[in-house]
Amino acid sequence: MRTDQQPVRIALFAPDGRMGQAIRAAIAEDPAFELANDSGEVLVDFSAPDALRASLDRAVSAGVPLLIGTTGLIAEHDDLIAEAATAIPILKAPNTSLGVALLADLTARAARILGEDQWDIEIVEAHHKKKADAPSGTALHLGAAAEIGRGRILPEERGRDGTGLKRETGAIGYSAIRGGTVAGDHDVLFLGPDERLILSHRAENRSIFARGALVAARFLKGKPAGLYSMRDVIDAA
Template sequence: MKIALIAPDGRMGQAIKAAAADTDIAIVDTGADVLIDFSAPDALRGSIDRALSENVPLLVGTTGLDEGHDQLLEEAARDIAVLKAPNTSLGVALLADLVTRAARILGEDSWDIEIVEAHHRRKADAPSGTALHLGLAAEKGRGEDAHDELGRCGTGLKREAGEIGYAAVRGGTVAGDHDVLFLGPDERLILSHRAESRAIFARGALTAARFLNGREPGLYSMADVIDAE
């Protein structure tokens, strides 16, 4: 299989090239089977245009996307296979599945949900795309949208029923830590994931690229990737 990288010299681009070196996947500039974008939100339009013009699937691992970007991806998915993944770790994909199950079983009447994430000092967006993705997984389990509390500061901050709180920590070289806390009466359930290097995201991206290769048009996620494993 052949893949092309939108940002080959970026941190994730370098990690993917290193991971691909031990596989049968080739990194090419033209004639790719799958296009991979881990660049920046502003580059998404160009990546979509390229994928459409070359008629190849597109894997988007860029975080910090807004509703406008999501709409662009949904429109592109009518013609090509698109996989949006705020986190390409297979472990995080499994974590999201567990969060959905826990939220469904525990409910919201007596269980509160808080999500805490930590990343390196150079990360520009907060909360992380993965944290927000885990929040959506919890909402899916509860079967309803939740009010998001994106970092508390000040007074009069009594918790609202059913809300999901987020806290972001930045510093050092942390590749990515995520904790989903289910806080109930007299007990706590904490589901966690620790990324020790970007290699896990690179390996997951290659697995996702194999999943996308030859796939029918549509909008896919890492949940589809692990379901196919």
């Protein structure tokens, strides 16, 4: 870090949560960042859907950027985020890993090139036993990337069970695995005639999400109001 640069002051909305603790540890190891006791220069929220309104209100009131890493959000939450993004810069990221951001980019490219008439898409994810939502926000994010590549909203097939099932052409299938202490595994499978393309990411420790969150927070500092994504972060790298 250059000596004429001040560290970015990061405030945590949920400092005692799993990700809050991981981000605190990452800040302690990186002199480019500093933990703030107030709203800081960037507010980071990895909490729960029910707490989203409170974090949005805090960021808008303080006039600071907000990084949202909370998963399990629904359309109502997206509307709240869109409204707040007219006042402050907001980065919504179901996964702050830089590797996953690149995986989403590759997924979109593969979906664009591999036509849905012959190539089926399946997304398989695994997480620790305490994760409360399924499919994971990252899996759905990867599905959205595939839709960008295919140029349309695609039907979904989740939690298949029973007999006489028939896969719908063009659909995205989602499978969720829960158990142990898995930090996060994601596979995007493109299944074609006589060949398969599998794009994978393995998270070995939550520290990768914490480090990515800090990169995203640094990106947000000084940005104009609007809604941003991890794609914007990697494009700016």
